Amino acid sequence: MSNSSRRRFLLNAGTTALGAVLLKGCLGNPPEPGGGNTTAEQAAPVELSPEMVPETTQVKLGYIPIAEATPLIIAQEKGFFAKYGMTGVEVSKQANWASARDNLVIGAQGGGIDGGQWQMPMPHLITEGIITNGNKLPMYVLAQLNTQGxxxxxxxxxxxxxxxxxxxxxxxxxxxxxxxxxxxxxxxxxxxxxxxxxxxxxxxxxxxxxxxxxxxxxxxxxxxxxxxxxxxxxxxxxxxxxxxxxxxxxxxxxxxxxxxxxWRFHPEEYLAMRADWVDQNPKATKALLKGIMEAQKWSDDPNNRAELVSIVAGRNYFNIPAEILTPPFSGIYRMGDGQPEINDFKMGPLFWKDDIGSVSYPYKSHDLWFLVESLRWGFHKDSIKDLDQVKQIIDKVNREDLWKEAATEAGFTSDIPQSTSRGVETFFDGKTFDPENPEAYLNSLAIKRI
Missing domain, CATH: 3.40.190.10 (Periplasmic binding protein-like II)
Structure with a gap:
């Protein structure tokens, strides 16, 4: 939607001032000059050994102004990217998911982006050319950004x-x-x-x-x-x-x-990059991952949530009043229609760990669920035909190995999962998804296209 169209919408809708501010932030207006948070205390740089010095300090990461973008913004504003040598990171607001996809195809050298925040399984679909008009652009999934929200x-x-x-x-x-x-x-x-x-x-x-x-x-x-x-x-x-x-x-x-x-502690959105950028810059990729891991750990500390809200609410990011973000980032949700209010920190967005395991680690079992759901609903049936192909796509796109290497180098060894599968997942209706037997999950579902 253009800025002129957005103005007409607000006038016609007669929204309140609160609604107008929310609308502007959520639709992803361009950042305003000087709108970044300049008061956040920056992390001190670490001394990098020669084998950890990034090949480049420059990268452009796209994001949509919703809660899932938090680790990218915090890593930038708190200096966690710079801490590991990535001093030239640009965190770029995208108008919508289609624009992010198109900017990825263009690439940063053409005025687009190198990667960033993605809904799943967009990286897999882009890799296969399914949502890029047949243009196969290999991507790597590097980390999960959050759960819930x-x-x-x-x-x-x-x-x-x-x-x-x-x-x-x-x-x-x-x-x-x-x-x-x-x-x-x-x-x-x-x-x-x-x-x-x-x-x-x-x-x-x-x-x-x-x-x-x-x-x-x-x-x-x-x-x-x-x-x-x-x-x-x-x-x-x-x-x-x-x-x-x-x-x-x-x-x-x-x-x-x-x-x-x-689905308690479900996989949500992910950090994924163009594969060519990662292949050319493996040390810079791990430096990015370390910065995001630091941001995720910092963000999960309840004592930091007030500062977190003040940063992401800024006019260079979400551009909405901080009081709008405070309840969900505290796990407080008014549900309405006679339902009790939810007040549980762990029901809101989490970024590093939850009660089941790692939030940040890109479990292949979660990639599998998203692509099995694609099979369930008959999505892309001319391109994704069976479970064998699904597993081949996951092995090509998921780079859990780089996550593990980055976590090891950053000293987060105790937080590295022992398996690429989080195990059996349970949904609110009692259905279960066993990554070892996705056929049983599909067979258990009454409504499906497959």
């Missing part, structure tokens, strides 16, 4: 209809929309065949609603989705922090579920 929002018109975590009893209400409302129940996410699409699909299907047949499910920009929830043309939204705050605060709707409820 997302949810399913429901428009206010559906209050009292039982659209909460378990929608089994509301399935007939949703599926009956064509006869009662003259149209299908309409739901949205921000980019197709990736995280937010998967979360809302899983939630619908677990309640007996087929997301491909019983409803209209489509990719819609966040601002248009929220306006649709206001005016009655959009019913549900798969969204990330800080949007849930606005939806509740402005009585746009309620939160049916947090993804932390759907």
């Amino acid at each position: 997302n949810g399913i929002a429901i428009a206010a018109a559906h209050a009292g209809k039982g659209l909460h975590l378990d929608i089994t009893n509301a399935a007939d209400y949703i599926k009956g929309f064509p006869s009662s409302a003259g149209r299908k129940f309409k739901a949205a996410y921000t980019f197709p065949n990736a995280n937010q699409d998967f979360w809302i699909r899983y939630w619908f299907a677990a309640g007996g609603v087929d997301p491909d047949q019983d409803i209209d499910l489509l990719a819609v920009p966040s601002a248009e989705t929220v306006q649709g929830m206001r005016n009655g043309t959009m019913d549900a939204f798969s969204t990330g922090d800080p949007w849930p705050y606005r939806i509740i605060a402005e009585d746009i709707g309620h939160m049916a579920a947090l993804t932390a409820q759907i």
